[in-house]
Amino acid sequence: xxxxxxxxxxxxxxxxxxxxxxxxxxxxxxxxxxxxxxxxxxxxxxxxxxxxxxxxxxxxxxxxxxxxxxxxxxxxxxxxxxxxxxxxxxxxxxxxxxxxxxxxxxxxxxxxxxxxxxxxxxxxxxxxxxxxxxxxxxxxxxxxxxxxxxxxxxxxxxxxxxxxxxxxxxxxxxxxxxxxxxxxxxxxxxxxxxxxxxxxxxxxxxxxxxxxxxxxxxxxxxxxxxxxxxxxxxxxxxxx
Numbered sequence: 001x002x003x004x005x006x007x008x009x010x011x012x013x014x015x016x017x018x019x020x021x022x023x024x025x026x027x028x029x030x031x032x033x034x035x036x037x038x039x040x041x042x043x044x045x046x047x048x049x050x051x052x053x054x055x056x057x058x059x060x061x062x063x064x065x066x067x068x069x070x071x072x073x074x075x076x077x078x079x080x081x082x083x084x085x086x087x088x089x090x091x092x093x094x095x096x097x098x099x100x101x102x103x104x105x106x107x108x109x110x111x112x113x114x115x116x117x118x119x120x121x122x123x124x125x126x127x128x129x130x131x132x133x134x135x136x137x138x139x140x141x142x143x144x145x146x147x148x149x150x151x152x153x154x155x156x157x158x159x160x161x162x163x164x165x166x167x168x169x170x171x172x173x174x175x176x177x178x179x180x181x182x183x184x185x186x187x188x189x190x191x192x193x194x195x196x197x198x199x200x201x202x203x204x205x206x207x208x209x210x211x212x213x214x215x216x217x218x219x220x221x222x223x224x225x226x227x228x229x230x231x232x233x234x235x236x237x238x239x240x
Contacts, residue, residue: 001027004086004115006074007094008038008107011058011066015093018136019125020059023090026143030084031064032074034107039096041070043110053077071111079118089115092125093135097161099218100175100209109159109222116156116224124157128164135162138217145169146219155221161208166217174220175209 007016011033052068067074091111098106112122127135181193204210208218
């Protein structure tokens with residue numbers, strides 16, 4: 001199996017090192033990851049300026065490149081630029097969960113959307129801010145569950161979150177946003193965002209936010225199709 005690995009925390013981040021070490025046991029690994037932190041960049045790409053792509057030996061025995069752009073651009077360079085073919089794209093292991101509607105902002109998940117657009121299956125993997133220990137411990141279990149239930153036969157993208165004490169694996173829907181921002185307007189014209197947590201501590205085990213926050217490993221199928229099909233059906237049948 002040919003595997004492409006990227007992330008949004010940057011090529012020097014701890015999480016990607018753990019993911020590369022694990023993926024090397026599953027197949028032939030190639031890494032293209034951002035040169036610097038790219039969290040919150042979603043599916044953005046650079047279309048106005050050139051950017052640096054440098055080969056690096058940071059991962060022993062793995063072809064790897066540092067890309068001075070976004071996670072989505074890492075996927076684009078690997079596939080459209082280098083003309084490489086992959087069976088699977090892995091993004092992570094992200095330091096911090098990617099949950100609920102906030103995945104719209106995630107560079108980790110954004111890379112997976114780009115992979116799916118190019119016809120590849122993709123898995124985003126995230127864990128708590130405090131430790132990678134449980135993610136490393138459980139990644140084999142998660143991957144085995146994905147293969148056992150043939151999840152990637154039914155969706156192009158899986159969003160996985162592994163909490164610090166997570167053990168039971170559950171399949172979930174996307175929950176509501178758990179973060180927002182208060183904006184501080186400074187006299188010099190600078191606006192400073194301050195993160196605000198919206199999570200209310202509910203316990204709906206059918207959604208990723210609640211299930212992860214209460215200690216479950218969550219796997220959420222995600223799709224690229226933005227079409228509101230029900231609206232299309234209603235509108236096309238509405239003849240006035």
